[in-house]
Amino acid sequence: xxxxxxxxxxxxxxxxxxxxxxxxxxxxxxxxxxxxxxxxxxxxxxxxxxxxxxxxxxxxxxxxxxxxxxxxxxxxxxxxxxxxxxxxxxxxxxxxxxxxxxxxxxxxxxxxxxxxxxxxxxxxxxxxxxxxxxxxxxxxxxxxxxxxxxxxxxxxxxxxxxxxxxxxxxxxxxxxxxxxxxxxxxxxxxxxxxxxxxxxxxxxxxxxxxxxxxxxxxxxxxxxxxxxxxxxxxxxxxxxxxxxxx
Numbered sequence: 001x002x003x004x005x006x007x008x009x010x011x012x013x014x015x016x017x018x019x020x021x022x023x024x025x026x027x028x029x030x031x032x033x034x035x036x037x038x039x040x041x042x043x044x045x046x047x048x049x050x051x052x053x054x055x056x057x058x059x060x061x062x063x064x065x066x067x068x069x070x071x072x073x074x075x076x077x078x079x080x081x082x083x084x085x086x087x088x089x090x091x092x093x094x095x096x097x098x099x100x101x102x103x104x105x106x107x108x109x110x111x112x113x114x115x116x117x118x119x120x121x122x123x124x125x126x127x128x129x130x131x132x133x134x135x136x137x138x139x140x141x142x143x144x145x146x147x148x149x150x151x152x153x154x155x156x157x158x159x160x161x162x163x164x165x166x167x168x169x170x171x172x173x174x175x176x177x178x179x180x181x182x183x184x185x186x187x188x189x190x191x192x193x194x195x196x197x198x199x200x201x202x203x204x205x206x207x208x209x210x211x212x213x214x215x216x217x218x219x220x221x222x223x224x225x226x227x228x229x230x231x232x233x234x235x236x237x238x239x240x241x242x243x244x245x246x
Contacts, residue, residue, distance in 0.1 A: 016122060017041060023049045026105060031124040035117045048112050052105055055080050069096040082108060085194050092223055093198030095205075102128040103168050103197025110134060110164070130200075132193045134164040140246055145185035145232040146171060154237070156187070156230065157246040165227075166193025170204035182233065183207040188220060189228040189242065199223055203231065210236035 019030040019042050026049050035041065060067045063076050066083075072091040078084065085104055086097040093099065110125040110132040121136040133139065139158045145151040158165060170186045186204040190196040199220055207216045210233045217240040220229040228241030239245070 019045055021045050021049060023053060026053060026127060028105070028109065029124075029126040030109065030113070031122070032113060033117075033120050033122050035120065044116070045109065045113075048109055049105070052082055052108060055082055056101070059083050066097050069098075071096055073097060085192075089192060089194035089198045092195055092225065093202045095198045095202050099201040100194040100198040102130040103132075103166055104194035106130050106132040107166060107193035130166070130168040130193065130197050132164065132166050133158060136160060141167065143169070143185055143187055143230065143232070148184040148232050149235055150232050150237055151184070154230075154232075155246050156189075157244045158189075159244075162189075162227070162242065164191070166190050166196040168193065168196040168200045170200035182209070183216075183231055184234065185230070185232040186216075187230040188226060190225050191227070192225050195223075195225050199226055199229075203229065207231055207233060210234060213238035 017032050017034050017038065019038070021028045021030070021042060023046060028045065028049060030045055036044070059078060059080070065073060072094065073087065075084070075087040082104055086100045089100040089104070090097040106125040106127040110123050113123055114120055114134060120134070123134045125132045138160050140155045141158060142152055142155045158167070166189070168188050171184055183204050186200050186207060188196040188200040188203065190199070203216050203220045206219070207213065213231045213233060213236060216231055217229055217238050220226055221240050226241065228243040230239045230243055
């Protein structure tokens with residue numbers, strides 16, 4: 001959940017291609033250096049999303065609890081990368097595998113495009129507010145935090161040396177995703193976008209009051225692979241790790 005201004009600046013100021021693709025529940029935005037005609041690129045991205053969804057849907061038919069569990073599960077044999085990485089991330093994040101799905105889809109689509117179009121400098125994939133970012137320059141991201149007075153007032157600088165990077169957000173007061181907490185925004189940064197997604201959900205679940213922020217920050221940063229976290233509850237803000245506000 002990031003301010004639209006970021007997308008507008010990323011897209012318009014640098015003359016990049018902006019592709020929006022919806023496949024069932026997946027609503028994916030891709031901003032990328034010009035590499036193909038709009039329609040061809042949209043068709044390529046659409047095909048990759050459908051492929052990933054086929055894998056997920058097929059696995060859920062065989063293992064229904066993969067979709068419904070709110071806790072980590074023991075992996076049941078599958079050699080597909082998306083399934084394995086969701087199991088691994090959910091175990092580290094203390095959440096069910098599907099809490100990591102938006103993040104892993106963003107990362108795998110970006111990795112697919114980076115492999116297909118060798119030499120790309122800039123690719124952003126956003127899926128349900130969860131971002132995978134590959135860029136050759138520093139980027140500034142503004143945080144949307146619902147009705148909090150801090151919403152859209154804060155920007156995080158993502159440095160070129162940090163990328164590629166996953167940036168995921170969860171909130172108990174914004175959006176339709178299940179959350180047991182009351183945070184207006186929990187932003188988590190990690191090289192592993194599935195992990196960032198899962199940890200954002202977990203920390204969002206345990207953060208109810210401003211008094212919870214300090215413990216929630218420490219809990220997030222204790223998870224291996226987490227580089228930074230920002231939590232907003234009402235007028236109260238906390239941050240820990242590799243976070244630089246600009």
